[in-house]
Amino acid sequence: MAEPSHITLTTQLRKRIEQFGLVVVRGIEEIGYMFRLLYEALEWVVLGRQRQQPVRVSSVFSEAMQIGIQAVPIIAILCFSIGVMLAIQGIETLKTFGAEAQVVLGIALSVTREFSPLIVSILVAGRSGSAIAARIGTMLESQEIDALRVIGINPVRYLAAPIMLAMLISLPCLVILGDVVGLLGGAVYTKIDLNLPLSVYFDRTFEVLVVDDVMQGLIKSVVFALIISLVGLANGFQVQGGAEGVGRATTRSVVMSISLIVIADMVFTYFLNR
Amino acid sequence: MTDNAEKIPVVEVENLVTHYGDRMILKGVSLKIYQGEIIVIMGGSGSGKSTLLRHLLGLHKPTSGCIRLLGKDITKLSNQEMYEIRRHMGVAFQGGALFGSMTVGENVMLPLREHTDLDEQTMQIMTRLKLEVVNLAGFENLMPSELSGGMIKRAALARAVVMDPKLLFFDEPSAGLDPVAAVELDELILKLRSALKMSMVVVTHELDSAFKIADRITVLDQGDILMTDTVENVRNSDNPRIQSLLNRMPRDDAVDTDEYLRRLTGYN
Numbered sequence: 001m002a003e004p005s006h007i008t009l010t011t012q013l014r015k016r017i018e019q020f021g022l023v024v025v026r027g028i029e030e031i032g033y034m035f036r037l038l039y040e041a042l043e044w045v046v047l048g049r050q051r052q053q054p055v056r057v058s059s060v061f062s063e064a065m066q067i068g069i070q071a072v073p074i075i076a077i078l079c080f081s082i083g084v085m086l087a088i089q090g091i092e093t094l095k096t097f098g099a100e101a102q103v104v105l106g107i108a109l110s111v112t113r114e115f116s117p118l119i120v121s122i123l124v125a126g127r128s129g130s131a132i133a134a135r136i137g138t139m140l141e142s143q144e145i146d147a148l149r150v151i152g153i154n155p156v157r158y159l160a161a162p163i164m165l166a167m168l169i170s171l172p173c174l175v176i177l178g179d180v181v182g183l184l185g186g187a188v189y190t191k192i193d194l195n196l197p198l199s200v201y202f203d204r205t206f207e208v209l210v211v212d213d214v215m216q217g218l219i220k221s222v223v224f225a226l227i228i229s230l231v232g233l234a235n236g237f238q239v240q241g242g243a244e245g246v247g248r249a250t251t252r253s254v255v256m257s258i259s260l261i262v263i264a265d266m267v268f269t270y271f272l273n274r
Numbered sequence: 275m276t277d278n279a280e281k282i283p284v285v286e287v288e289n290l291v292t293h294y295g296d297r298m299i300l301k302g303v304s305l306k307i308y309q310g311e312i313i314v315i316m317g318g319s320g321s322g323k324s325t326l327l328r329h330l331l332g333l334h335k336p337t338s339g340c341i342r343l344l345g346k347d348i349t350k351l352s353n354q355e356m357y358e359i360r361r362h363m364g365v366a367f368q369g370g371a372l373f374g375s376m377t378v379g380e381n382v383m384l385p386l387r388e389h390t391d392l393d394e395q396t397m398q399i400m401t402r403l404k405l406e407v408v409n410l411a412g413f414e415n416l417m418p419s420e421l422s423g424g425m426i427k428r429a430a431l432a433r434a435v436v437m438d439p440k441l442l443f444f445d446e447p448s449a450g451l452d453p454v455a456a457v458e459l460d461e462l463i464l465k466l467r468s469a470l471k472m473s474m475v476v477v478t479h480e481l482d483s484a485f486k487i488a489d490r491i492t493v494l495d496q497g498d499i500l501m502t503d504t505v506e507n508v509r510n511s512d513n514p515r516i517q518s519l520l521n522r523m524p525r526d527d528a529v530d531t532d533e534y535l536r537r538l539t540g541y542n
Binding site for chain 2: 051138143146147149150154
């Protein structure tokens with residue numbers, strides 16, 4: 001057809017705008033879905049016992065086992081490496097000013113405020129966020145979620161609430177672990193390079209470190225815990241299209257939660273340090 | 275039907291209309307199921323039989339119409355009232371839908387755990403009783419992934435009846451089973467009905483199985499109920515759609531040439 005080119009251009013433009021609008025609407029829908037999930041889960045935690053359908057403590061613990069305890073070794077290794085890395089970089093940079101000894105301050109602040117919460121959350125997002133999406137998605141595809149509902153078990157109460165609680169408990173604990181191991185990593189390298197005894201290193205660390213620094217990391221980790229669990233759950237519950245759909249949801253939930261974590265981290269760092 | 279008038283309806287569907295997106299799936303379906311009977315919902319794929327089942331289970335909200343289970347309109351119930359109704363209904367899903375993270379025994383026990391305050395010992399005995407009924411005695415410690423297709427269906431059936439429901443829904447009991455296992459499952463369904471006196475709604479497209487277990491058959495086609503009647507009357511029906519379903523003949527719908535061309539060219 002020999003249509004005038006300006007018509008095809010405007011129709012193309014209209015299509016683009018339409019698509020953009022759809023993406024925006026879907027995004028808002030998804031955010032709404034997550035907040036609804038959060039609200040319902042909290043409602044079940046508070047009112048569950050009254051409705052005689054409590055959120056079971058045992059399932060919270062078994063989730064916490066998977067999300068938290070089983071992640072301890074890998075988190076210890078990663079945070080130790082981060083501590084060592086910070087020490088290497090810090091000493092190298094501070095050498096130019098002849099202030100190598102100040103490295104202790106740098107490590108203490110950056111580990112507790114930034115690196116430990118960030119690394120721990122990214123690791124948990126990759127490890128557990130994906131597992132959550134995959135598990136919920138598979139259950140949805142095999143009609144297990146339907147089976148729960150017809151038995152009279154609310155999936156939010158039975159699956160979502162325990163995961164969310166476990167995440168909210170585990171992540172701050174893991175961050176504290178990350179703090180300790182990260183500082184230790186820095187201490188070990190400082191000892192090797194500058195021959196600074198561990199006891200002196202930790203004495204100085206606790207001189208500069210105030211409660212606020214550690215709290216900053218913990219507050220962040222609570223927000224990150226919500227991000228990881230809500231993103232994982234929302235993606236899992238919205239799986240469509242069989243095994244392929246489950247795979248897509250898994251990937252999406254990891255990419256989405258890591259991106260949100262980094263962005264949220266930036267925003268929090270800005271507001272907490274003003 | 276005068277016989278039925280005295281019986282108590284356990285399921286009443288009136289003018290049920292449902293949509294999937296913009297597409298209308300059920301176009302005003304009405305159906306009554308009486309206490310103690312086995313009704314088979316039959317129809318080809320895309321006839322809306324799975325949709326009807328999902329609505330009967332209260333998994334979706336219909337566009338309009340009402341569904342009364344045991345006298346209560348489930349489209350208007352609060353969550354708590356729905357929870358009460360669910361104690362009286364059992365569902366066996368097509369693929370079993372056993373929880374993969376639990377053993378067979380824990381799967382069967384789950385409804386008891388959630389709905390009753392019985393002690394562990396009693397629940398275990400009741401679980402074993404039901405597993406005994408479906409010929410799965412001694413399998414309670416296996417995981418669902420270790421079971422064969424037929425065993426999964428039977429375990430799902432045990433979970434569905436563990437609360438002694440008044441109403442049992444069964445989705446495609448014989449799908450994916452070899453002929454012998456399918457016949458055994460049919461026998462089991464009949465045995466359960468006579469032992470536990472429950473009303474059953476079975477969705478299937480397997481003719482042999484439908485004729486064997488049904489008291490009445492409902493034939494669904496493209497979102498409409500063609501007829502609901504006894505096995506004999508359905509077999510003798512002269513409706514061409516029903517006959518093509520029963521005799522496994524391809525449908526030969528009249529072709530609307532204009533409509534056909536419009537579909538091909540994509541012009542509306």
